[in-house]
Amino acid sequence: xxxxxxxxxxxxxxxxxxxxxxxxxxxxxxxxxxxxxxxxxxxxxxxxxxxxxxxxxxxxxxxxxxxxxxxxxxxxxxxxxxxxxxxxxxxxxxxxxxxxxxxxxxxxxxxxxxxxxxxxxxxxxxxxxxxxxxxxxxxxxxxxxxxxxxxxxxxxxxxxxxxxxxxxxxxxxxxxxxxxxxxxxxxxxxxxxxxxxxxxxxxxxxxxxxxxxxxxxxxxxxxxxxxxxxxxxxxxxxxxxxxxxxxxxxxxxxxxxxxxxxxxxxxxxxxxxxxxxxxxxxxxxxxx
Amino acid sequence: xxxxxxxxxxxxxxxxxxxxxxxxxxxxxxxxxxxxxxxxxxxxxxxxxxxxxxxxxxxxxxxxxxxxxxxxxxxxxxxxxxxxxxxxxxxxxxxxxxxxxxxxxxxxxxxxxxxxxxxxxxxxxxxxxxxxxxxxxxxxxxxxxxxxxxxxxxxxxxxxxxxxxxxxxxxxxxxxxxxxxxxxxxxxxxxxxxxxxxxxxxxxxxxxxxxxxxxxxxxxxxxxxxxxxxxxxxxxxxxxxxxxxxxxxxxxxxxxxxxxxxxxxxxxxxxxxxxxxxxxxxxxxxxxxxxxxxxxxxxxxxxxxxxxxxxxxxxxxxxxxxxxxxxxxxxxxxxxxxxxxxxxxxxxxx
Amino acid sequence: xxxxxxxxxxxxxxxxxxxxxxxxxxxxxxxxxxxxxxxxxxxxxxxxxxxxxxxxxxxxxxxxxxxxxxxxxxxxxxxxxxxxxxxxxxxxxxxxxxxxxxxxxxxxxxxxxxxxxxxxxxxxxxxxxxxxxxxxxxxxxxxxxxxxxxxxxxxxxxxxxxxxxxxxxxxxxxxxxxxxxxxxxxxxxxxxxxxxxxxxxxxxxxxxxxxxxxxxxxxxxxxxxxxxxxxx
Numbered sequence: 001x002x003x004x005x006x007x008x009x010x011x012x013x014x015x016x017x018x019x020x021x022x023x024x025x026x027x028x029x030x031x032x033x034x035x036x037x038x039x040x041x042x043x044x045x046x047x048x049x050x051x052x053x054x055x056x057x058x059x060x061x062x063x064x065x066x067x068x069x070x071x072x073x074x075x076x077x078x079x080x081x082x083x084x085x086x087x088x089x090x091x092x093x094x095x096x097x098x099x100x101x102x103x104x105x106x107x108x109x110x111x112x113x114x115x116x117x118x119x120x121x122x123x124x125x126x127x128x129x130x131x132x133x134x135x136x137x138x139x140x141x142x143x144x145x146x147x148x149x150x151x152x153x154x155x156x157x158x159x160x161x162x163x164x165x166x167x168x169x170x171x172x173x174x175x176x177x178x179x180x181x182x183x184x185x186x187x188x189x190x191x192x193x194x195x196x197x198x199x200x201x202x203x204x205x206x207x208x209x210x211x212x213x214x215x216x217x218x219x220x221x222x223x224x225x226x227x228x229x230x231x232x233x234x235x236x237x238x239x240x241x242x243x244x245x246x247x248x249x250x251x252x253x254x255x256x257x258x259x260x261x262x263x264x265x266x267x268x269x270x271x272x273x274x275x276x277x278x279x280x281x282x283x284x285x286x287x288x
Numbered sequence: 289x290x291x292x293x294x295x296x297x298x299x300x301x302x303x304x305x306x307x308x309x310x311x312x313x314x315x316x317x318x319x320x321x322x323x324x325x326x327x328x329x330x331x332x333x334x335x336x337x338x339x340x341x342x343x344x345x346x347x348x349x350x351x352x353x354x355x356x357x358x359x360x361x362x363x364x365x366x367x368x369x370x371x372x373x374x375x376x377x378x379x380x381x382x383x384x385x386x387x388x389x390x391x392x393x394x395x396x397x398x399x400x401x402x403x404x405x406x407x408x409x410x411x412x413x414x415x416x417x418x419x420x421x422x423x424x425x426x427x428x429x430x431x432x433x434x435x436x437x438x439x440x441x442x443x444x445x446x447x448x449x450x451x452x453x454x455x456x457x458x459x460x461x462x463x464x465x466x467x468x469x470x471x472x473x474x475x476x477x478x479x480x481x482x483x484x485x486x487x488x489x490x491x492x493x494x495x496x497x498x499x500x501x502x503x504x505x506x507x508x509x510x511x512x513x514x515x516x517x518x519x520x521x522x523x524x525x526x527x528x529x530x531x532x533x534x535x536x537x538x539x540x541x542x543x544x545x546x547x548x549x550x551x552x553x554x555x556x557x558x559x560x561x562x563x564x565x566x567x568x569x570x571x572x573x574x575x576x577x578x579x580x581x582x583x584x585x586x587x588x589x590x591x592x593x594x595x596x597x598x599x600x601x602x603x604x605x606x607x608x609x610x611x612x613x614x615x616x617x618x619x620x621x622x623x624x625x626x627x628x629x630x631x632x633x634x635x636x637x638x
Numbered sequence: 639x640x641x642x643x644x645x646x647x648x649x650x651x652x653x654x655x656x657x658x659x660x661x662x663x664x665x666x667x668x669x670x671x672x673x674x675x676x677x678x679x680x681x682x683x684x685x686x687x688x689x690x691x692x693x694x695x696x697x698x699x700x701x702x703x704x705x706x707x708x709x710x711x712x713x714x715x716x717x718x719x720x721x722x723x724x725x726x727x728x729x730x731x732x733x734x735x736x737x738x739x740x741x742x743x744x745x746x747x748x749x750x751x752x753x754x755x756x757x758x759x760x761x762x763x764x765x766x767x768x769x770x771x772x773x774x775x776x777x778x779x780x781x782x783x784x785x786x787x788x789x790x791x792x793x794x795x796x797x798x799x800x801x802x803x804x805x806x807x808x809x810x811x812x813x814x815x816x817x818x819x820x821x822x823x824x825x826x827x828x829x830x831x832x833x834x835x836x837x838x839x840x841x842x843x844x845x846x847x848x849x850x851x852x853x854x855x856x857x858x859x860x861x862x863x864x865x866x867x868x869x870x
Contacts, residue, residue: 181719
């Protein structure tokens with residue numbers, strides 16, 4: 001049993017989960033909204049990439065040029081047009097509306113793309129690997145995903161802590177009423193946050209499409225991995241989310257190494273364990 | 289108080305003005321009871337099966353409504369207890385060879401016991417995070433049950449023939465037995481939720497739903513109340529689960545813990561009927577089955593329509609169909625609210 | 639020239655009516671005090687003015703335009719800023735970020751971060767400290783500075799002396815003349831009558847959602863105020 005290998009592969013797989021989670025974490029931080037359709041939106045992005053690849057013959061990773069702006073616009077419109085109406089009336093409306101949205105997306109994609117599983121081909125990138133140590137080689141693609149995750153989270157941190165928009169987003173998570181006293185239109189701000197979140201989901205979706213098989217019903221499990229990454233990492237911390245994603249990835253790799261049937265279960269059990277032992281997560285943001 | 293909708297107002301006034309509304313209500317209840325009790329005499333198998341299905345969905349809807357609409361615990365994981373109830377029943381039958389009917393209450397008991405540590409774990413999560421957490425727990429059950437080869441692993445098991453015969457030797461009698469049990473379960477669930485809501489406990493629940501911190505500051509032990517509701521709901525859900533799979537004669541992980549069947553459809557029913565209202569689940573279940581009968585042939589489009597309808601209701605009519613109806617007619621079929629006598633003299637509880 | 643006026647302003651919290659037909663006015667550059675006991679409706683009036691409460695369109699006129707019912711962010715963009723009761727600083731942001739956020743509306747005017755720091759020098763040393771880690775008086779300065787950053791023509795100050803020691807209150811109020819020097823009108827809500835009268839030329843006394851007394855600070859009878867304040 002090559003434990004180092006298992007750990008490394010798991011950590012790299014977890015980087016993708018962190019990308020799933022980043023958008024979710026942002027939206028919840030800003031407006032206390034968990035979008036139950038988040039996983040389905042990631043799958044939608046994957047299908048968008050698939051459409052562009054089969055229609056235009058683009059290299060899958062290049063589809064991001066179109067997919068990311070499309071998803072960003074979709075996110076803005078979704079928040080402004082639908083989700084803003086669910087805010088401020090308790091937890092039920094956002095949950096139930098996004099749940100309905102999830103069902104609509106899954107079945108819509110089923111209608112348009114059929115239930116067949118898909119996967120995008122990235123050519124040699126998929127199988128080529130880098131030998132780090134004797135007996136330990138890591139694929140270039142997982143490394144790419146990790147790099148993207150690190151860069152993206154770094155950018156998001158920079159946005160949140162070094163820009164005016166970021167300050168506005170953080171202030172909104174503190175006190176939405178007083179934010180309006182700053183002359184900030186919160187409806188627009190929420191929509192920007194969701195647009196950002198879905199742009200990240202778009203990147204995650206395209207990267208996922210080349211790495212794993214996906215089908216219209218794959219959304220909920222992406223949502224769960226994202227959610228587990230956020231909880232394990234600790235709410236309010238983006239780097240914590242990266243760590244959380246890696247924990248899930250590693251747990252799944254370890255479980256899967258024992259028995260393929262245990263792969264998913266191991267991830268869930270790691271989540272439950274953290275919930276018992278460290279309910280605020282491994283790296284929670286300090287609360288004032 | 290002016291009501292500009294004259295026909296509805298006069299109809300409602302006429303209903304109220306009838307002598308002894310209480311007697312009318314009792315008569316209505318008796319009629320309904322006789323109707324359902326006599327059903328096996330005048331209906332065929334498919335109608336009975338439909339009735340059983342409607343009963344189980346209605347029961348689950350009432351329970352989810354209690355949990356989410358009154359206690360504020362929006363659980364996306366009730367399918368955990370449905371499946372658990374089913375599996376306990378099948379395990380019981382397989383290991384003891386006794387009649388499945390004895391397994392029904394056992395399912396409820398086991399579900400209630402399992403609910404305790406589950407609740408203690410899940411209550412660390414709030415609001416939407418509680419919802420997804422409960423979903424994860426159900427997923428864990430599903431994956432675990434796929435690993436238990438004793439119970440058929442991933443493909444599941446069927447109820448052994450001896451057990452099937454233990455319910456009743458004859459196929460038609462079996463249907464009737466399960467039908468009556470289903471009716472009993474629905475009535476029992478109804479009684480449990482209604483009694484709960486009419487009691488002081490129910491007041492505490494509504495207070496917690498409206499504002500947990502305010503309720504706590506008034507001396508309500510919110511943790512205790514939520515725990516009690518969660519366990520009671522799990523108990524009933526487990527029983528319903530065992531009944532469902534008793535009827536199906538077969539259980540598998542995907543069917544047992546299906547979020548579409550045991551949560552999504554239930555949620556839609558409750559939302560369309562009217563979440564947080566006592567009458568809502570009845571309307572919602574009826575509408576759900578109507579829609580299914582009319583549109584399920586459209587496959588994915590039917591589900592898309594269902595989702596869109598639920599969204600529409602949540603945004604435009606958050607109290608569902610019953611909310612719309614009761615606002616116009618100022619009626620309450622199953623009153624649980626306490627209103628000052630001088631303000632609303634008609635709203636005296638039964 | 640009247641900058642802001644209200645005409646029979648009413649306001650509700652749900653079914654509960656908090657304001658019963660308030661007639662209030664302030665001219666450009668003026669300083670007016672709103673006094674009254676707890677629950678009299680002073681904060682409610684300010685919230686109604688700055689768009690945090692739903693009000694009738696014509697009940698509030700600012701700079702010639704009916705602004706009742708507009709959202710708070712639009713009202714700030716027109717030049718009306720509130721220093722909220724209890725400061726309401728953003729805990730996730732440091733002092734400088736709190737201040738800069740006040741300028742989000744990008745209204746032109748004399749106030750910018752450097753001028754705010756020269757008004758409140760003690761804040762400059764603490765610009766990177768989390769805003770809520772400051773002392774009460776310093777937090778109040780941040781709250782005022784933040785409102786100034788939007789270059790308002792009318793500044794509403796809701797109980798800025800609340801919870802502060804008298805010597806600190808003096809420091810806070812010492813900054814207000816500089817605000818007025820730029821031509822900004824100021825409304826102060828105070829429970830401390832003396833402080834309010836010393837600062838403002840005119841005053842309104844509220845009791846149970848109504849104006850029960852108003853007048854000029856220099857000619858007013860202290861007894862009359864006391865009676866109005868307590869609703870006697």
